[in-house]
Amino acid sequence: MSPSRLDDYIGDNSAPxxxxxxxxxxxxxxxxTSMIQSKFLAHPEDLGIVAVGxxxxxxxxxxxxxxxxxxxxxxxxQLRDELGYNxxxxxxxxxxxDLVPAQDPxxxxxxxxxxxxxVTRKIADQVYAQAREGRLVLTLGGDHSVxxxxxxxxxxxxxxxxxxxxxxxxxxxxADINTPETSGSGNxxxxxxxxxxxxxxxxxxxxxxxxxxxxxxxxxxxxYIGLRxxxxxxxxxxxxxxxxxxxxxxxxxxxxxxxxxMALAHIGSDTPIHLSFDVDALDPMWAPSTGxxxxxxxxxxxxxxxxxxxxxxxxxxxxxxxxxxxxxxxxNDIGAHETVRAGCSLVRCALGExxx
Numbered sequence: 001m002s003p004s005r006l007d008d009y010i011g012d013n014s015a016p017x018x019x020x021x022x023x024x025x026x027x028x029x030x031x032x033t034s035m036i037q038s039k040f041l042a043h044p045e046d047l048g049i050v051a052v053g054x055x056x057x058x059x060x061x062x063x064x065x066x067x068x069x070x071x072x073x074x075x076x077x078q079l080r081d082e083l084g085y086n087x088x089x090x091x092x093x094x095x096x097x098d099l100v101p102a103q104d105p106x107x108x109x110x111x112x113x114x115x116x117x118x119v120t121r122k123i124a125d126q127v128y129a130q131a132r133e134g135r136l137v138l139t140l141g142g143d144h145s146v147x148x149x150x151x152x153x154x155x156x157x158x159x160x161x162x163x164x165x166x167x168x169x170x171x172x173x174x175a176d177i178n179t180p181e182t183s184g185s186g187n188x189x190x191x192x193x194x195x196x197x198x199x200x201x202x203x204x205x206x207x208x209x210x211x212x213x214x215x216x217x218x219x220x221x222x223x224y225i226g227l228r229x230x231x232x233x234x235x236x237x238x239x240x241x242x243x244x245x246x247x248x249x250x251x252x253x254x255x256x257x258x259x260x261x262m263a264l265a266h267i268g269s270d271t272p273i274h275l276s277f278d279v280d281a282l283d284p285m286w287a288p289s290t291g292x293x294x295x296x297x298x299x300x301x302x303x304x305x306x307x308x309x310x311x312x313x314x315x316x317x318x319x320x321x322x323x324x325x326x327x328x329x330x331x332n333d334i335g336a337h338e339t340v341r342a343g344c345s346l347v348r349c350a351l352g353e354x355x356x
Contacts, residue, residue, distance in 0.1 A: 066324040
């Protein structure tokens with residue numbers, strides 16, 4: 001198997017109980033499988049996989065290698081064989097280099113705007129295709145700019161299928177809500193939330209003009225957890241829009257259990273949840289191999305707890321894991337290995353793995 005091939009993991013599992021898949025009864029009979037009943041998924045035993053090694057939203061190479069590293073570590077085997085999911089999706093990790101133009105000058109200060117817009121539009125289509133079938137969707141990135149596509153695809157599918165809007169829990173050291181005008185770096189991985197909420201807009205298709213109201217989320221259904229490196233412009237945006245945000249100060253003050261209670265109370269129990277988890281939310285002690293590490297973050301156990309609690313709501317409809325960068329350290333460096341392990345742990349907890 002070539003490093004990017006997924007066909008050994010993903011089969012034609014459209015029929016429950018198929019030879020390559022796992023029956024619904026087996027799914028609910030696994031010891032490691034959650035007994036939580038999904039509120040919004042027509043087929044909770046099915047998992048759509050979107051693996052996108054895209055790094056154009058920021059400047060450090062290597063994050064494009066993350067999906068392959070996560071898969072080769074055994075993540076999909078664990079989700080299929082231990083948690084009992086039927087896996088659906090594409091048979092390769094996509095970098096979409098064919099969508100990257102030869103010339104991509106800045107626009108409104110944004111770096112690589114045409115590439116990021118084209119790739120995230122494609123990702124939105126991928127996620128939408130899985131979500132409209134009533135499946136939970138797991139996206140392995142890639143930098144956090146891919147969330148423009150993942151959340152847009154989720155939002156559109158849930159609106160069409162259920163007539164509901166989605167909530168987003170954004171777990172990150174950074175708010176990623178800069179507009180092109182407030183960004184100091186021009187890196188679009190620091191802007192996805194502004195485009196998804198409509199705080200930043202573009203009319204031209206090649207510059208995120210493809211984002212329509214059906215793709216967007218409300219600032220009232222957005223919750224941040226783990227913030228600790230927020231730009232001055234972002235602080236102003238958060239305050240002016242009354243966005244619910246829990247920084248590491250709040251976690252230190254209240255504990256992660258109480259923070260999750262408040263976060264979920266703000267969202268409400270009747271709203272589908274898209275969980276977008278940047279591995280840099282964890283302290284570099286646990287996840288050092290990421291592009292923008294910030295000391296003083298979540299422990300791995302706190303990160304796992306966030307994922308476990310969101311799963312237990314029964315409202316989870318999609319998960320992103322982003323910003324693992326296994327190439328920031330040599331292959332024999334334990335930091336890269338531990339970051340991949342942490343990422344796998346977060347995904348398993350979000351998809352139902354429990355301690356007992």
